[in-house]
Amino acid sequence: MIQKITLIGAGNLATCLGKSLKEKGFDILQVYSHTEESAKTLAEKLNTEYTCNTDNLNLSADLIIISIKDDAIGGILKKIKNKNLKIVHTSGSVPMKVLKNHSSCCGVFYPIMTLSKNRDMDFSDIPLCLEADSNEFLSELREMAGRISSQVLEIHSKERKILHMAAVFANNFVNHFYDISENILKENGLSFDLLKPLIRETTSKIMEIPPHDAQTGPARRCDKSIINRHLKLLKNNPEREKIYKFVTDSIISSYKKTNDKPERKTKKN
Numbered sequence: 020m021i022q023k024i025t026l027i028g029a030g031n032l033a034t035c036l037g038k039s040l041k042e043k044g045f046d047i048l049q050v051y052s053h054t055e056e057s058a059k060t061l062a063e064k065l066n067t068e069y070t071c072n073t074d075n076l077n078l079s080a081d082l083i084i085i086s087i088k089d090d091a092i093g094g095i096l097k098k099i100k101n102k103n104l105k106i107v108h109t110s111g112s113v114p115m116k117v118l119k120n121h122s123s124c125c126g127v128f129y130p131i132m133t134l135s136k137n138r139d140m141d142f143s144d145i146p147l148c149l150e151a152d153s154n155e156f157l158s159e160l161r162e163m164a165g166r167i168s169s170q171v172l173e174i175h176s177k178e179r180k181i182l183h184m185a186a187v188f189a190n191n192f193v194n195h196f197y198d199i200s201e202n203i204l205k206e207n208g209l210s211f212d213l214l215k216p217l218i219r220e221t222t223s224k225i226m227e228i229p230p231h232d233a234q235t236g237p238a239r240r241c242d243k244s245i246i247n248r249h250l251k252l253l254k255n256n257p258e259r260e261k262i263y264k265f266v267t268d269s270i271i272s273s274y275k276k277t278n279d280k281p282e283r284k285t286k287k288n
Contacts, residue, residue, distance in 0.1 A: 021081045021163045025049045028086035029057040031094050035134040039142040043166045049077040073098035089113050096121040112181030114176040115150050126151035133190050142167045148174035238270035
């Protein structure tokens with residue numbers, strides 16, 4: 020049974036996951052980060068110890084959770100000399116096999132959620148995607164995950180990579196568009212708050228119907244007169260103009276068969 024945890028990382032995911040595990044009664048023995056400020060800040064929130072030196076890592080834990088940038092995982096693993104450890108990482112795109120030569124039991128503990136340090140997050144409805152190199156370890160991870168979430172799934176590395184890519188489209192790209200929208204409004208003396216009811220409805224709608232059916236707007240209708248007006252407004256910002264045109268063309272292409280259907284002729288009496 021997993022109870023004692025050493026947490027490697029103090030970023031957004033590590034902070035939210037660490038707080039959730041602490042709230043559910045897990046013992047966070049130590050927080051590691053390469054920067055003292057971030058390690059200390061999270062350790063204080065979890066009422067535990069911290070270190071910035073991998074030589075001082077507390078390896079007596081039942082589980083080591085690595086929650087750092089993907090390209091830093093390999094480096095931290097080289098510094099963990101004890102191979103008789105249970106280790107998981109929390110990455111959506113890094114395969115489990117990177118842990119194989121560094122651990123007696125390895126796995127993945129990947130939450131599908133956008134997480135920020137300054138926001139409290141209830142993990143109870145967050146899907147937790149698990150992978151493990153043995154059924155026994157998978158069972159332990161399931162028990163652990165089940166204490167913080169009602170949605171626990173076994174997802175293998177290939178599936179998780181695809182899932183992570185889809186999440187980038189659904190979250191990161193969409194949020195970038197929110198950022199562009201806010202900047203456009205600010206530059207013209209308007210408030211982003213004006214779009215929030217629209218954003219809420221768009222999000223609410225796709226909970227009930229498929230996104231393909233929920234699409235509206237000039238590109239969905241292939242309304243070229245409005246599209247051209249928008250492009251004229253963007254002519255002084257080539258980057259935004261390029262994004263608008265690329266996404267518009269993609270939407271038009273997605274609905275081309277529908278838009279190309281001839282209108283039905285009504286019979287005359």
